[in-house]
Amino acid sequence: MDNMTPAPDLNSPDLYLNRELSLLEFNWRVLQQALDPDVPLLERLNYLCISSTNLDEFFEVRVAGLIQQIEIGDPYLEADQITAQEALKLISQRAHELVEEQYSVLNEQLLPALAAESIEVLPRANWTDDQANWLRNYFQEEVLPILSPIGLDSAHPFPRLLNKSLNFIVSLVGKDAFGRDRGYAILQAPRALPRVIALPEELAPAGAYNFVFLSSVIHAFAEDLFFGMKVKGCYQFRVTRNSDLAIDTEETSDLLATIADELTHRNYGDEVRLEIAHNCPEEMVEFLRNQCGMDSSNVYQVNGPVNLSRLQTLHSLVERQDLKFKPFTQGRPGNLSNGSEIDLFNVLRKQDVLLHHPFESFTPVIDLIRQAASDATVLAVKQTLYRTGAMSPIVDALVAAAHAGKEVTVVVELRARFDEEANVALASRLQQAGAHVVYGIVGYKTHAKMLLILRRENNKLRRYVHLGTGNYHRSTSRIYTDYGLMTSDKQMGEDVNNLFIQLTSLGKIPKMHKLLHAPFTLHEGLLERIQRETSHAESGKPARIIAKVNALVEPEMIQALYRASMAGVQVDLIVRGICSLKPGVPGISDNIRVRSIIGRFLEHTRVFYFANSGEEEVWAGSADLMKRNLLRRVETCFPIESKRLRQRIIDDLETYLADNTQAWILSADGRYQRVARNEGDEPVAAQTLLLEKMAKTYTS
Structure with a gap:
């Protein structure tokens, strides 16, 4: 860099991606696996379910945390300097897009593909008479006895609903047993009831698998719960709550007992999201929103089950190995x-x-x-x-x-x-x-x-x-x-x-x-090694850093990597999830490349490689590059000293960097593009290659 050019301000918020939006982008990449024709069909369904479960946790923890920050007046300023209010607006926009895509994938891609394989989740309109009779009997014997509908009035106020439980709002016409007009009732489906019901083989075509959602059964026979009244409408909904435990570790004298007690309250934290069937009338949506104290930005109307993850049970219920990942035998050294x-x-x-x-x-x-x-x-x-x-x-x-x-x-x-x-x-x-x-x-x-x-x-x-x-x-x-x-x-x-x-x-x-260990020497030790590579590059020596982590958020670490890039260090980052670093910024991160691998296995290794002017170092550890890991947790990071084992990890890292099948490349705008193979290139899938290699005996 020209000595007359002022050094860039590495604290500038323009150099950082928002961590919450980055986490949503990870969830989007998971969802894209559900669209991949190279992934077995039931595994594609699993990826859709995983994206739903991930989004649940995102609201339970991350969105809930932002709402709390606003309530206590904390500005919540990460390195990108976005306030909690701004973050919530951006999250709502991106999360609504993500949810819409989830249900599009389900309705337009996966359900038709499953039906083509004789695996169907039958809507009420498609039930045969025999199936309808069997399901009515199932409802009468297995479902109705444990349901407790609540007709709303001053003596029966809107109930405190369990976190993520399946509920129904029912619109009623007619008078109850006491001669009073009824409006709405709330019905909560007990968690003991299976959300997906497998129909008997004799009620399905030969070789076919037929299933019915519990929600469809309750919709079909809801009037049996309200004798003498007419059910005008029945719509499923779900409330997501803050699920972080509120524990003052400084004040409690018995952490075990305190946590055991606090767990009983987890299911009743503050509301952070409301999911409702897409065909629910607007006045009922508003009623639920007001009862839950929800802002309209956190209301999601969905065309399908309000909990997509319930579909994950199909993976175990359907015995079609040809639609699943091939079993594998783990190797041994x-x-x-x-x-x-x-x-x-x-x-x-x-x-x-x-x-x-x-x-x-x-x-x-x-x-x-x-x-x-x-x-x-x-x-x-x-x-x-x-x-x-x-x-x-x-x-x-x-x-x-x-x-x-x-x-x-x-x-x-x-x-x-x-x-x-x-x-x-x-x-x-x-x-x-x-x-x-x-x-x-x-x-x-x-x-x-x-x-x-x-x-x-x-x-x-x-x-x-x-x-x-x-x-x-x-x-x-x-x-x-x-x-x-x-x-x-x-x-x-x-x-x-x-x-x-x-x-x-x-x-x-x-x-x-x-060992390096947090919260004492790990942060400093990694920064020193990044600076050492920077000094090598400034001296004209070859310099390279490869880091494979789940998350990269900590500002000092990002700034050290920016300085390394500016000095000419070649930096390859393999970051599974959150990444606040912006690659490819002219003059700052030109030499930094960030990729994410999404495949059959969840990438979880934390590994750091430093070229060290020919004296290569490889470290592995338990910590991601986040403030909480480096400064507020007990973590370890250990050197791989055996030359043979060190080379094994270096080879593994190079395999991940060569992946052109399951790799995604991060752009400076925070979005990811799947790596495109050039014509004639051999496909390289790191996880597949490692599985083939390690399943054989790895000789020493």
Whole structure:
């Protein structure tokens, strides 16, 4: 840059994309998978359902948070300097577009395609007489007895509706049993009722699958609930509520009991969205909007079920493997190919082991804890748990270790959003088994993924460690991409041991040998390495950064990457979801490319590559590049020191950068374009290639 040219203001809001709108764009990319003819049909339906579930959480957490910011007078200014009020307006516009596209995909693409495969969700108008008779009987025996319609009057006010529950507003004509004219009634469908009903085989054409929505059944037979009155109209609706738990961690003396109590109130938070059937009359829409205290911008009228995610059940109900992803068998590194029979401690004394899930099995991690539980020379097991499930094999192994007399210490993060109930249950189970259970640091979520096993060997203690980018959850390890490193490195073991001591004692810890950790050294450590690449570029040395994360929001990190680009560093960012950095801004981010991979598996790895003038470094960790991860959580980031394993990750990153099938490229305007293959180019799908590669034994 010319010395006479003033340095650009990297704090300028024009250099940042809004994080909420970026998250909506991620959800749009998920929805595009439902339109991809190369994706099996039932999986396309799943992507539609996932986009619906994601949007639910977006309103429950992000929109709810913005509304709260306005209520308390907080301006909510991110780096883009958009106020909460402005953000809500932009969100409403984009979310309405997204919802309209969701229902267009359902009605115009997926339902016709499913019908062509003899899989139908039948509207009332298409029921045969036999089907209608069967459904009336089903309604009378299975549905009507547990429904409780509420006729609205001064003694029966508008009810407090459960978050995301299926409800109906019913317009009535005639007098009730007490001679009074009736107007509206509210009917809430209990959650115990299935939302999709499979018709018996004998009521469907041969080889066909016929289903009916519960909402259609209630619509058809609603008059049976209001004897002597006429149902003029019956329309489904759903209310989404603020679902963030309001917990003052500084004031509570028992976090476990407080969270357990707060969970009972989650379903009744403030209203943030109202979804109503598209054919509901305007006066009834206004009635519901006023009763819910909703602004019209958060009212969504939809042409179809008010909860698209209920369609996800078709994936398990329809036995058509030809319409689903092909099953796969997870691989194992060659040195672990003998499965549970192998002595993992012996392997780790000789070399580090890197696992790449879901392409490689998560089972060796479970086996490591199981072997520790049954090994007489193991003295202690320590682990962090963020999301794992109360009845997981990981918890089973920890319980077994405690029963075997090992010192078992588990740091359970009770505040993992939407997993609080499961974490309360697993914490109680571990305590009953005799494990020491702590809940992390007040004010700082423990998001680090660490396992430490202390074993006495030759009269000395040896530490075995597992560090990961993802949760200790067997089920998600088959659908999330993550790295896990198993090692017996002495200094790495000391670092992890010191972190556990800090989490339990709350004292200061010595300087780390190898790990970076939040909220202390991770933010600074990554910034230093970005600056080092910048200095190399300024000195005329080759410089490159590759980062693969789920989110990039933190302003200092973005500014450091801008400065690196301005110095000539080639920066490739693989960001699954939120990205506030603007690539391709002349003079600032010309050398930065941002791509997102959306495929069969949820990209979840957090990996950082620095060329370092030929002394390449690769780091993996639990943190995304967000303020909360870098400054308000307990996180770890660990170096991959084995040259062989480091090269494996570099090769993986290059595979993702070569993807021309499932990759999307971010433009400076915040929108994404799917990568277009040139004529004659071989298709490259990173996840498919890794699955083919890792499903075979990966030899060392």
